[in-house]
Structures are given as C-alpha cells and as structure tokens.
Amino acid sequence: MLTTLTLLTLAAQAAPTPQFHKDIVPILQARCQSCHRPGEAAPFSMLTYKDTRPWAKAMKAAVAARKMPPWFADSATGHFRNNPTLPQKEIDTLSQWADNGAPEGNPADAPKPLAFTNGWNIGQPDAVFEMPTAFEVPAKGSVDYQWIVIPTGFKEDKWLEAVEVRPGDRSVVHHVIAFYRRPGSKWLADAPPGVPVPKASNSSETGMSDGSIGGYVPGLPPRALGKGRALLLPANSDLVLQLHYTASGKAAKDQTKVGIIFAKQAPKERHIGIAVGNGKFVIPPGDPNYRVDGEITLGADLRVLDFTPHMHLRGKSYEYTAIFPDGREEKLLSVPKYDFNWQLTYELAEERVLPKGTRIHATAYFDNSPNNPFNPDPKAEVRFGDQTWDEMMVGFFSVAVPPDFNLRNLIQQAPPKPPATGAGGR
C-alpha cells in the first residue's frame, strides 16, 4: 500500500508542467479561439502567448467553474452535438499550467495556427444584402432595438442552403436576427426601406414576422444546413433585420450584412422554425420564481433538429418536454440557469422523429425579485414584449419536413382549455 502511494506521488511529481505551445494552444484552438480572437465577441485574444499569458489564472477559474466556454444545458438531459464543454483532462491541463507560472515552452512545439476567414464563413454568397447606411452607435448609454426593412427583389420562391449575418463592427453588435415578411404584411408597414426604425414591435398587435432565416449571436457559427436541407424564402419577401446594439465606450459605426447561398438542387427537406411559448403571462412584482407554461401539439411526424430557448433579463430556467401520444414523457432539453447574454442553440446529437400528436411542453421560470442582479425593475408587473424590460417566453425549435409539406399540418389546433387553469398560473 505504502509503496503504491509513494509511486503515485512520484509519478505525479514527475508529470511535466504543461507548456503553452505544446499543451495549451491545442485546447485554445479547439475550444476558445472561435470567440477569443481580434474582432470577435470575447474581451481578449488567445492567439498568442503574449496576449494569453496575463489571463492564465482567470482562464483556470473560468473553466473550473464551467463558465467558459458558455453552455447552459443540463448534462443529464439529452446529447447535443455542439456541446463545447471541456473534458476534465483539459481543465486539469489548463489549471496545472496556470498554477505553475504559465510557462511558454518552445514555439516550435505549437500546432499550425488556425486559418480564420475574414470574409464569409459560408463561402462566397450568391446574394448579399447590406444596410444601405451605417448605424452610428454612441459611446455610452443604451440604444433602442433598431429594425430595418431590406427588400430582396426576389420575384420567385428561393431555397436557401446557408445564411450568414455579418456585423460590420462586432464590438457593438449584441445580436441580429434576420426576419422576413411576406408581401402585403402589415408588420412595419410604415417603415421606409433601408432606414433603421427604433423600438418597433414584433408583437401580434402590430403584425408579425413570417419567420427568420438566420441571425448573429457572438460565438455561434452561421447557419449552414447541409444534408440536402434548405429554408424557403417566399417570393417578393422583404428581409427585416432586428439589431441590438450595445455601447462599448467608444463611438462606433455598424453596417451589418446578410449573405445567402442558394440551394443548387431541389432540396430533399425543408428546414422550418417552430416556437412553443406563451404570450399571455403577467409576472407579479417581486416574484422570485414565477412559472409560465406553453404547449403545442405536433400535427405530423416531425424530425426535430435543435432548440433555442428565448427569454429576457428575468428568465431563470427553460425546459422542453415531449409528452407522447401514449402519455409517456421525456425531457428534451433543460436549461437550469438561463443567461440572457447567451442565446444558444442546442443541436441534437441525434435528430429525433417525434410522432404526430406529441405535445411539446415548455416550462419557464422567471425571477422578478430584487435578488436578480439583471432585473431592470422588481416593482414592475411584467408582460410579453420585445424590449429587454418586457419579457418573452419563447421556445424555438427546428424541424425538417418534405419540401412540399403543407405548413397547416405542422401544429394541431389546441383543444379548448377549461377556464381559469390556463398557462401562466403556478
């Protein structure tokens, strides 16, 4: 026994201290540099030893606490192919490196630097739509959401295989969603094309978008569907960009653009976004744990691809559960600690066909108490709305259907609910 222990201790002592170029760079390339490099979302670069070295201790702390890379799904529920969580071995390597003075080692041991595209990540687009003029973001203060209508001029339906939304200046772009609206839509009907309009609403009172083709959120790769799948952009639609800017301390200009690649062949499947949510809740002032539920019933056998829960600053947790026609229940995604700053999409490692009649049930909790550091106003009664001081309870998810699928069959009409027990209670 003693000998074994001694040997183990010796072995531990003999393990060489991890070196930056040899041991750390491969981890950073695989897990961190997508965001931690110049021009991207993260506050410092991890491309060189000089830039990385001062952050060694903070890096150790961030990975040990699993704050970085950002990921919020409970690991006990489902498997997701874009889960970036570090294996324990890599956390240990980063920790030992930080604890031992973060040595550089020999630059010759480093793997080849990753080649980052400064152009389009999806490849050369077939069509590009750009904001006609730059939006000026002030150095300080909050900026209302901006909405800008950009006509496509496409006279016929288009199948889109890849879409990339590229901000002009990532230091001030919090997120962008590229919606579309069909001809004749009342949504933003008064907005002159090409001119940003502040504060416009995406709520049912003023009309609604007809869907989105993509978006930009820090660190998320652009949408490239693959597998013979494509999004349908109906003829004569306009794009409507929703732009959320955040002041960075320096005045800046942003001119965001959207690049599109058309499917070269007729797609095998159509990629469609669905949402399960609730727009009728009222969160009481000060409530630390207010529950809101939403549910839809699938109108056909549907192949489910991914989930994107969306709430605002009072959002606490979000769960999707499938309730099968035979009554069996299965949790599909659980995000126990929702964070508004990270609008992540969770892509199923194995796509699932859920049978017709399956109910997709979503449950969210909100913290409207003063203990929520992000709460803009704990005294407010909070309803659905698109400003960050309003709330949302939307569980987006994507499905793949045959190209000629009749969208009316996507969701079953909800059965009439008994009074006073609807969603929004506890």
Ligand code: HEC
């Ligand atoms: C998806 C993008 C993304 C990835 C991947 C990512 N980071 Fe970050 N990181 C950020 C952003 C944005 C911030 C600043 C905001 C914040 O702190 O939440 C940040 C902040 C940090 C900080 C600052 C201190 C802190 O904890 O707030 C550290 C340290 C850090 N990241 C380490 C890492 C390491 C190590 C990796 C890889 C193992 C990594 N990050 C991967 C985007 C990313």
